[in-house]
Amino acid sequence: MKILHVYRSEPSETTKKLVEIVSEGRESDSFDLSVENPDYDALVDKIIAADQAITWF
Amino acid sequence: MPKKVMFLIDKSDDEKDSLDALRSTLGLSVANHYSHAVVMNHTLSKFDDYNAENLEWVRDMEGEVYTTEQANADTNDLKYASLEEVGKMLREMDVIVPYGT
Amino acid sequence: MAKFGIFVTNAKNMAHIMGVTKAAKAKGEYVKIFLTWKGTLLAKDPQFRELCNAADEVAICADSYKKMGYDPQNDIPEGLTEKEMSTQAKHGYIIDDDDNYMTL
Numbered sequence: 597m598k599i600l601h602v603y604r605s606e607p608s609e610t611t612k613k614l615v616e617i618v619s620e621g622r623e624s625d626s627f628d629l630s631v632e633n634p635d636y637d638a639l640v641d642k643i644i645a646a647d648q649a650i651t652w653f
Numbered sequence: 654m655p656k657k658v659m660f661l662i663d664k665s666d667d668e669k670d671s672l673d674a675l676r677s678t679l680g681l682s683v684a685n686h687y688s689h690a691v692v693m694n695h696t697l698s699k700f701d702d703y704n705a706e707n708l709e710w711v712r713d714m715e716g717e718v719y720t721t722e723q724a725n726a727d728t729n730d731l732k733y734a735s736l737e738e739v740g741k742m743l744r745e746m747d748v749i750v751p752y753g754t
Numbered sequence: 755m756a757k758f759g760i761f762v763t764n765a766k767n768m769a770h771i772m773g774v775t776k777a778a779k780a781k782g783e784y785v786k787i788f789l790t791w792k793g794t795l796l797a798k799d800p801q802f803r804e805l806c807n808a809a810d811e812v813a814i815c816a817d818s819y820k821k822m823g824y825d826p827q828n829d830i831p832e833g834l835t836e837k838e839m840s841t842q843a844k845h846g847y848i849i850d851d852d853d854n855y856m857t858l
Contacts, residue, residue, distance in 0.1 A: 602856065604767075604770075604858075608663075610663065610693055610694060610736065613736055613737075613740065614661075614736070614739065614740045614743060616740070617737065617740025617741060617743070617744065618740060618743050618744055618749075629770060634770070634773065636770075636773035636774050636776070636777040637777045637780070639773075639774060639777065640758075640774060640777040640778045640781060640783070641781075643758075643854050643856060644756070644781070644783075644853075644854055648747070648748075648749070649854070649855065649856050650749045650751070651751060651856045651857045651858060652751050653661075653663055653751050654850075656849055656850075658849065670791070670792070673790075673791045673818070673821075674763075674791075676842070677763075677790060677791070677842055677845065679842075680841065680842020680843065680845060680846065681842065681845060681846050681849065683842070683843065683846075684842065684843045684845070684846020684847070684849075684850075685846065686846060686849060686850075748849055748855060750761065750857050751857060752763050752857070753763045753764055753791065753792065
């Protein structure tokens with residue numbers, strides 16, 4: 597199972613802990629949406645490639 | 654096919670955000686999904702009848718509302734779960750919905 | 755055609771919603787968007803009409819829209835019809851149906 601973690605802001609300690617548990621033993625990738633000009637094309641490619649995308653706070 | 658869904662409700666400066674997330678949780682229950690929520694890092698005021706009924710409905714539809722804050726378990730009968738337990742539950746979910754903020 | 759669902763709960767994410775919608779459409783995805791709670795405030799955003807044109811389906815939670823102070827019967831946002839003033843069941847439909855899903 598491949599999981600994509602998308603971050604809308606700097607992850608909190610709570611988010612970091614949950615990401616760690618959810619990702620354990622699984623293939624995972626991430627995308628930072630909080631940058632000034634996100635590459636939406638790359639984001640959509642990553643979402644399509646993942647089995648599950650989680651858009652964190 | 655019904656899916657397992659968990660709404661994540663983190664602290665907000667407006668309690669209505671959290672209560673509406675519970676309404677969305679119930680909405681997915683009614684739409685025949687296994688819909689759950691977890692209230693994290695903040696405490697909610699005592700539920701009014703409307704929100705207490707929403708919680709009951711979620712449970713009637715085989716969902717649950719968890720909290721990482723014991724105060725929410727004491728005040729509103731949410732089910733306590735540690736952050737580690739929440740993480741383990743998330744591994745079983747088809748859809749994870751960090752709500753609002 | 756793969757389906758791409760976006761669940762919107764936040765009024766600050768119009769740029770992301772537009773960006774993702776246009777990118778997904780360019781890849782041939784069928785894009786469905788449901789706005790609820792404070793996300794319904796985006797129905798008053800100047801870009802909302804453009805978003806409705808870009809996506810395949812857009813609906814909003816009428817109850818949330820009313821809670822935001824608008825009249826879901828007499829103030830239907832430009833770009834939507836009466837039947838797109840919807841309920842949380844629409845979120846259920848997106849989850850049921852879509853290959854790809856994100857929250858914004």
